[in-house]
Amino acid sequence: MNLAVIAITDNGIKTAFRIAEEMEAGLDIYLPDKFKESTETEQVNFYTGRLKELVSRIFTEYDGLIFVMALGIVIRVTADFLTDKRRDPAVVTVDETEEFVISTLSGHLGGANELTVQLASSLGAAPVITTATDRQGKLAIDMLAKELDCRIDPFSNLKHINAAIVNDKEINIFTDYELDLGSDKNLNFYSLNELDQVNSAPTVVISNQPVKLPENLAQKPYLYLRPRNLTVGIGCRRGVSKERIAAAVDKALAEIDSDLNQVKSLATIDLKSDEAGLVEYAEDKDLELKIISRDKIKNADLEFTTSEFVKQTIGVGGVCEPAALLSGKKMELLLKKTKLDGVTVAVAEERFM
Numbered sequence: 001m002n003l004a005v006i007a008i009t010d011n012g013i014k015t016a017f018r019i020a021e022e023m024e025a026g027l028d029i030y031l032p033d034k035f036k037e038s039t040e041t042e043q044v045n046f047y048t049g050r051l052k053e054l055v056s057r058i059f060t061e062y063d064g065l066i067f068v069m070a071l072g073i074v075i076r077v078t079a080d081f082l083t084d085k086r087r088d089p090a091v092v093t094v095d096e097t098e099e100f101v102i103s104t105l106s107g108h109l110g111g112a113n114e115l116t117v118q119l120a121s122s123l124g125a126a127p128v129i130t131t132a133t134d135r136q137g138k139l140a141i142d143m144l145a146k147e148l149d150c151r152i153d154p155f156s157n158l159k160h161i162n163a164a165i166v167n168d169k170e171i172n173i174f175t176d177y178e179l180d181l182g183s184d185k186n187l188n189f190y191s192l193n194e195l196d197q198v199n200s201a202p203t204v205v206i207s208n209q210p211v212k213l214p215e216n217l218a219q220k221p222y223l224y225l226r227p228r229n230l231t232v233g234i235g236c237r238r239g240v241s242k243e244r245i246a247a248a249v250d251k252a253l254a255e256i257d258s259d260l261n262q263v264k265s266l267a268t269i270d271l272k273s274d275e276a277g278l279v280e281y282a283e284d285k286d287l288e289l290k291i292i293s294r295d296k297i298k299n300a301d302l303e304f305t306t307s308e309f310v311k312q313t314i315g316v317g318g319v320c321e322p323a324a325l326l327s328g329k330k331m332e333l334l335l336k337k338t339k340l341d342g343v344t345v346a347v348a349e350e351r352f353m
Helices: 010-022 051-058 071-081 112-123 132-136 141-148 155-166 192-197 242-255 276-284 294-299 308-314 320-325
Strands: 003-007 027-032 044-047 064-068 090-094 100-105 126-128 150-153 171-175 187-190 203-206 222-227 230-236 263-269 288-292 331-340 343-350
Touching: 003 010, 003 051, 010 027, 010 064, 010 112, 027 051, 051 071, 064 071, 064 112, 071 090, 071 100, 090 112, 100 112, 112 126, 141 150, 141 155, 141 222, 150 155, 155 171, 155 222, 171 192, 187 192, 230 242, 230 276, 230 320, 242 276, 242 331, 242 343, 263 276, 263 320, 276 288, 288 320, 320 331, 320 343
Parallel strands: 003 027, 003 064, 027 044, 064 090, 100 126, 171 187, 171 203, 203 222, 230 263, 263 288
Antiparallel strands: 090 100, 150 222, 230 343, 331 343
């Protein structure tokens, strides 16, 4: 995590430097400029003006903010800058005696609870975590989504599902993955093909498959967790533009009722590692471009769509399908080769181990 620690008193400064020493990852320290003469280190950023003005400048620049001061001060200086728990940074408060580390904001999705535990362990302090699911030792759906790298849809229903879990209501969980989610007696696990056979209850569907809930389940709070575990295999002619690649990828994903939010990476063969349009497209979409060697494709025991022309040209019978299937572990083809304007695309899903 990209972290900052902020202190405003002499004792707080000592704790801030101890935090910097104890934490494995580097972090930035922010102190009022009145301590400039007594604190000589390149690690410190001195600020002028009010603390709230500093927070307004750096609030979105860090994954986590650690405040060494009273909890009430932290609440007052951060309140105006909160937008959405999916985007707000983790906020943790440490008291000046280093007795308590308090998860203050964005405990689950922002990672404040995890940061609190880590920091408390480093300081020998007591971690203070108040989220209900954590206190009761129950599954939190937002934490599950984070662990599995899932999009939560519709996000507005998350609070209703977590509330049902906290209040010991039954929850239906449908998935086509093999997941170990504990043994809570109120969590009922089903396969996707059992959707029409289950009584009404708040429902969570964990899948990349297009699933429509039956009416009895759709009337209750529900969530779809869409894992970001797709790889798009791409083959293309030399000199193809990133716009043509984008159009082909969008078309392919639409055919399986998916979108780029569910894509983890792109894959192609070694001959295309420097293909400008493909490289630019990967960079624009902030996606890893995995390069699969032709030797790996030749030696793989795979079934995929082949072309004799492609085999004579580059030495292997296909590109997009084997590239997608060899891009990770336990890959399963969701979409076979599709063609659009000089670009071939296949989509594979990495199954959870």
